[in-house]
Amino acid sequence: MNAAQTGVENLDLEKLNDKDKAELRQFLANEQQRSQIQSQTHSLTQICWKKCVTGNIKNSKLDRTEESCLANCVDRFLDMNFLTMKHLNNMRSS
Numbered sequence: 001m002n003a004a005q006t007g008v009e010n011l012d013l014e015k016l017n018d019k020d021k022a023e024l025r026q027f028l029a030n031e032q033q034r035s036q037i038q039s040q041t042h043s044l045t046q047i048c049w050k051k052c053v054t055g056n057i058k059n060s061k062l063d064r065t066e067e068s069c070l071a072n073c074v075d076r077f078l079d080m081n082f083l084t085m086k087h088l089n090n091m092r093s094s
Contacts, residue, residue: 040081048073 037039052069053062062070 044074048077065093 013021014022048070051073052066
């Protein structure tokens with residue numbers, strides 16, 4: 001168990017007032033969202049890199065085909081993410 005976990009477990013959350021509880025909830029939600037974004041970014045990088053950079057890296061720059069492939073890969077990933085979110089929001093609204 002690390003120090004952060006010990007500190008959180010030792011807090012008596014019931015002693016917090018409503019404003020502080022709301023702030024804590026918002027902070028935790030923000031941190032969870034940040035973690036999800038970092039995870040998606042890592043996944044996107046890994047997927048697109050494996051797909052587009054197939055040869056050895058010869059210098060500090062990608063060649064044109066690799067660069068174009070990476071840009072398209074990212075664009076398609078973002079398009080799918082947007083469409084998925086739109087679909088989920090539509091389902092939630094119905």
